[in-house]
Amino acid sequence: MPSLKEFRNRIASVKSTQKITKAMQMVAAAKLKRAQAQAEAARPYADRMARVIANLAAAVKGDDAPALLRGTGKDQVQLVVVMTSERGLCGGFNTQIVRAARERIAELLAAGKTVKILAVGKKGRDQLKRLYADKIVRYIDLSEFRNIGADAAAIVGAAVTEMYEAGEFDVATLFFSRFRSVISQVPTALQLIPARARRRHPARSQGRGL
Numbered sequence: 001m002p003s004l005k006e007f008r009n010r011i012a013s014v015k016s017t018q019k020i021t022k023a024m025q026m027v028a029a030a031k032l033k034r035a036q037a038q039a040e041a042a043r044p045y046a047d048r049m050a051r052v053i054a055n056l057a058a059a060v061k062g063d064d065a066p067a068l069l070r071g072t073g074k075d076q077v078q079l080v081v082v083m084t085s086e087r088g089l090c091g092g093f094n095t096q097i098v099r100a101a102r103e104r105i106a107e108l109l110a111a112g113k114t115v116k117i118l119a120v121g122k123k124g125r126d127q128l129k130r131l132y133a134d135k136i137v138r139y140i141d142l143s144e145f146r147n148i149g150a151d152a153a154a155i156v157g158a159a160v161t162e163m164y165e166a167g168e169f170d171v172a173t174l175f176f177s178r179f180r181s182v183i184s185q186v187p188t189a190l191q192l193i194p195a196r197a198r199r200r201h202p203a204r205s206q207g208r209g210l
Helices: 002-060 094-108 122-135 151-165
Strands: 077-083 114-119 136-140 171-181 184-193
Touching: 077 122, 077 151, 077 184, 094 114, 094 122, 094 171, 094 184, 114 122, 114 151, 122 136, 136 151, 151 184
Parallel strands: 077 114, 077 171, 114 136
Antiparallel strands: 171 184
Protein backbone atom coordinates (compact mmCIF):
# COMPACT_ATOMS: atom_id res chain seq x y z
CA MET A 1 0.00 0.00 0.00
CA PRO A 2 1.39 3.46 -0.91
CA SER A 3 2.61 5.56 1.95
CA LEU A 4 1.16 8.93 2.94
CA LYS A 5 4.16 10.65 1.38
CA GLU A 6 3.54 8.90 -1.96
CA PHE A 7 -0.10 9.99 -1.89
CA ARG A 8 0.98 13.59 -1.28
CA ASN A 9 3.46 13.41 -4.15
CA ARG A 10 0.75 12.10 -6.48
CA ILE A 11 -1.63 14.87 -5.42
CA ALA A 12 1.06 17.48 -6.03
CA SER A 13 1.80 15.94 -9.45
CA VAL A 14 -1.88 16.03 -10.45
CA LYS A 15 -2.19 19.65 -9.35
CA SER A 16 0.90 20.55 -11.35
CA THR A 17 -0.56 18.81 -14.43
CA GLN A 18 -3.82 20.72 -13.95
CA LYS A 19 -1.94 24.02 -13.96
CA ILE A 20 -0.11 23.10 -17.16
CA THR A 21 -3.33 21.97 -18.83
CA LYS A 22 -5.08 25.19 -17.80
CA ALA A 23 -2.26 27.26 -19.29
CA MET A 24 -2.39 25.28 -22.54
CA GLN A 25 -6.15 25.77 -22.70
CA MET A 26 -5.77 29.54 -22.31
CA VAL A 27 -3.12 29.66 -25.06
CA ALA A 28 -5.29 27.55 -27.40
CA ALA A 29 -8.32 29.77 -26.73
CA ALA A 30 -6.29 32.89 -27.56
CA LYS A 31 -5.00 31.34 -30.80
CA LEU A 32 -8.50 30.26 -31.80
CA LYS A 33 -9.90 33.72 -31.15
CA ARG A 34 -7.13 35.32 -33.22
CA ALA A 35 -7.64 32.86 -36.09
CA GLN A 36 -11.40 33.45 -36.06
CA ALA A 37 -10.88 37.22 -36.17
CA GLN A 38 -8.52 36.87 -39.14
CA ALA A 39 -10.96 34.62 -41.02
CA GLU A 40 -13.87 37.00 -40.46
CA ALA A 41 -11.79 40.04 -41.43
CA ALA A 42 -10.67 38.42 -44.70
CA ARG A 43 -14.15 37.30 -45.76
CA PRO A 44 -15.34 40.65 -47.28
CA TYR A 45 -12.16 40.91 -49.37
CA ALA A 46 -12.48 37.32 -50.60
CA ASP A 47 -16.13 37.82 -51.54
CA ARG A 48 -15.42 41.08 -53.38
CA MET A 49 -12.44 39.54 -55.20
CA ALA A 50 -14.61 36.62 -56.32
CA ARG A 51 -17.20 39.06 -57.72
CA VAL A 52 -14.53 41.11 -59.51
CA ILE A 53 -13.01 38.03 -61.15
CA ALA A 54 -16.45 36.75 -62.14
CA ASN A 55 -17.30 40.11 -63.73
CA LEU A 56 -13.99 40.14 -65.61
CA ALA A 57 -14.55 36.61 -66.87
CA ALA A 58 -17.99 37.59 -68.14
CA ALA A 59 -16.76 40.81 -69.77
CA VAL A 60 -13.71 39.59 -71.67
CA LYS A 61 -14.09 37.07 -74.45
CA GLY A 62 -12.17 35.76 -77.43
CA ASP A 63 -8.46 35.39 -78.00
CA ASP A 64 -7.71 38.78 -76.50
CA ALA A 65 -8.87 37.66 -73.06
CA PRO A 66 -6.18 36.63 -70.54
CA ALA A 67 -5.47 32.91 -70.67
CA LEU A 68 -6.35 32.34 -67.01
CA LEU A 69 -9.80 33.86 -67.57
CA ARG A 70 -10.73 32.27 -70.87
CA GLY A 71 -9.18 28.84 -70.31
CA THR A 72 -8.20 26.46 -73.09
CA GLY A 73 -11.72 26.03 -74.40
CA LYS A 74 -11.64 22.37 -73.35
CA ASP A 75 -12.46 20.48 -70.17
CA GLN A 76 -10.89 17.08 -70.78
CA VAL A 77 -8.03 17.33 -68.27
CA GLN A 78 -9.21 18.36 -64.81
CA LEU A 79 -6.88 19.48 -62.03
CA VAL A 80 -8.33 19.01 -58.54
CA VAL A 81 -6.54 21.09 -55.89
CA VAL A 82 -7.29 19.74 -52.41
CA MET A 83 -6.45 22.03 -49.47
CA THR A 84 -6.22 20.30 -46.09
CA SER A 85 -4.15 20.62 -42.94
CA GLU A 86 -0.72 19.19 -42.22
CA ARG A 87 -1.85 17.85 -38.85
CA GLY A 88 -4.85 15.99 -37.51
CA LEU A 89 -6.91 16.22 -34.32
CA CYS A 90 -9.36 18.65 -35.97
CA GLY A 91 -12.52 16.57 -36.15
CA GLY A 92 -14.03 16.18 -39.57
CA PHE A 93 -12.25 19.21 -41.07
CA ASN A 94 -10.02 17.23 -43.43
CA THR A 95 -12.41 14.33 -43.95
CA GLN A 96 -15.22 16.52 -45.29
CA ILE A 97 -12.93 18.28 -47.76
CA VAL A 98 -11.53 14.99 -49.03
CA ARG A 99 -15.02 13.47 -49.27
CA ALA A 100 -16.20 16.36 -51.44
CA ALA A 101 -13.10 16.05 -53.64
CA ARG A 102 -13.53 12.28 -54.00
CA GLU A 103 -17.14 12.72 -55.09
CA ARG A 104 -16.12 15.22 -57.77
CA ILE A 105 -13.24 13.01 -58.92
CA ALA A 106 -15.58 10.03 -59.23
CA GLU A 107 -18.01 12.12 -61.29
CA LEU A 108 -15.24 13.30 -63.61
CA LEU A 109 -13.83 9.83 -64.12
CA ALA A 110 -17.30 8.47 -64.85
CA ALA A 111 -17.66 11.17 -67.51
CA GLY A 112 -14.41 10.03 -69.15
CA LYS A 113 -12.29 12.96 -67.99
CA THR A 114 -8.61 12.82 -67.11
CA VAL A 115 -8.07 13.79 -63.48
CA LYS A 116 -4.90 15.12 -61.86
CA ILE A 117 -4.63 15.90 -58.17
CA LEU A 118 -2.57 18.65 -56.54
CA ALA A 119 -2.57 17.89 -52.82
CA VAL A 120 -1.86 20.76 -50.43
CA GLY A 121 -1.52 19.42 -46.91
CA LYS A 122 -0.41 16.03 -45.65
CA LYS A 123 -3.78 14.85 -44.37
CA GLY A 124 -5.54 15.27 -47.69
CA ARG A 125 -2.71 13.60 -49.56
CA ASP A 126 -2.70 10.60 -47.23
CA GLN A 127 -6.46 10.07 -47.54
CA LEU A 128 -6.51 10.48 -51.32
CA LYS A 129 -3.61 8.05 -51.77
CA ARG A 130 -5.87 5.19 -50.71
CA LEU A 131 -7.96 5.45 -53.88
CA TYR A 132 -6.17 7.82 -56.22
CA ALA A 133 -2.44 7.49 -55.59
CA ASP A 134 -1.71 7.32 -59.32
CA LYS A 135 -3.52 10.62 -59.92
CA ILE A 136 -1.59 12.73 -57.40
CA VAL A 137 0.84 14.63 -59.60
CA ARG A 138 2.13 17.10 -57.01
CA TYR A 139 2.20 17.60 -53.26
CA ILE A 140 2.85 20.91 -51.54
CA ASP A 141 4.11 20.72 -47.96
CA LEU A 142 3.15 23.77 -45.91
CA SER A 143 4.34 22.45 -42.55
CA GLU A 144 7.21 24.93 -42.47
CA PHE A 145 4.74 27.82 -42.24
CA ARG A 146 3.83 28.69 -38.70
CA ASN A 147 0.86 30.70 -39.92
CA ILE A 148 -0.82 29.99 -43.25
CA GLY A 149 -1.16 33.27 -45.09
CA ALA A 150 -0.28 35.08 -48.29
CA ASP A 151 3.15 33.46 -48.59
CA ALA A 152 1.68 29.97 -48.54
CA ALA A 153 -1.07 30.97 -50.96
CA ALA A 154 1.55 32.35 -53.34
CA ILE A 155 3.31 28.97 -53.44
CA VAL A 156 0.07 27.18 -54.31
CA GLY A 157 -0.85 29.81 -56.89
CA ALA A 158 2.57 29.59 -58.52
CA ALA A 159 2.30 25.80 -58.77
CA VAL A 160 -1.13 25.95 -60.42
CA THR A 161 -0.03 28.69 -62.82
CA GLU A 162 3.12 26.79 -63.75
CA MET A 163 1.14 23.64 -64.52
CA TYR A 164 -1.39 25.58 -66.59
CA GLU A 165 1.25 27.38 -68.63
CA ALA A 166 2.88 24.00 -69.29
CA GLY A 167 -0.44 22.77 -70.72
CA GLU A 168 -0.94 20.12 -68.03
CA PHE A 169 -4.68 20.74 -67.50
CA ASP A 170 -7.73 22.52 -68.89
CA VAL A 171 -9.81 23.18 -65.77
CA ALA A 172 -8.65 23.68 -62.18
CA THR A 173 -11.00 23.39 -59.19
CA LEU A 174 -10.01 24.17 -55.61
CA PHE A 175 -11.48 22.21 -52.71
CA PHE A 176 -11.22 23.83 -49.30
CA SER A 177 -13.19 24.49 -46.14
CA ARG A 178 -15.13 27.75 -45.95
CA PHE A 179 -15.20 29.21 -42.46
CA ARG A 180 -18.70 29.80 -41.14
CA SER A 181 -18.10 29.69 -37.40
CA VAL A 182 -15.84 27.97 -34.89
CA ILE A 183 -18.00 24.84 -34.98
CA SER A 184 -19.08 25.01 -38.61
CA GLN A 185 -16.80 24.63 -41.63
CA VAL A 186 -18.37 24.08 -45.05
CA PRO A 187 -16.52 22.01 -47.69
CA THR A 188 -16.44 24.18 -50.80
CA ALA A 189 -15.42 23.85 -54.45
CA LEU A 190 -14.22 26.92 -56.35
CA GLN A 191 -13.29 26.74 -60.02
CA LEU A 192 -10.07 28.68 -60.49
CA ILE A 193 -9.34 28.22 -64.20
CA PRO A 194 -11.14 29.29 -66.29
CA ALA A 195 -12.51 31.86 -63.87
CA ARG A 196 -16.20 31.97 -63.16
CA ALA A 197 -18.65 32.75 -60.37
CA ARG A 198 -18.12 30.99 -57.07
CA ARG A 199 -19.82 27.64 -56.74
CA ARG A 200 -20.15 25.59 -53.57
CA HIS A 201 -19.93 21.80 -53.55
CA PRO A 202 -21.55 19.59 -52.61
CA ALA A 203 -24.87 21.37 -52.05
CA ARG A 204 -26.18 18.80 -49.62
CA SER A 205 -23.28 19.34 -47.24
CA GLN A 206 -23.85 23.08 -46.83
CA GLY A 207 -24.65 23.94 -43.26
CA ARG A 208 -23.13 20.78 -41.87
CA GLY A 209 -21.01 21.61 -38.85
CA LEU A 210 -17.94 19.72 -37.78
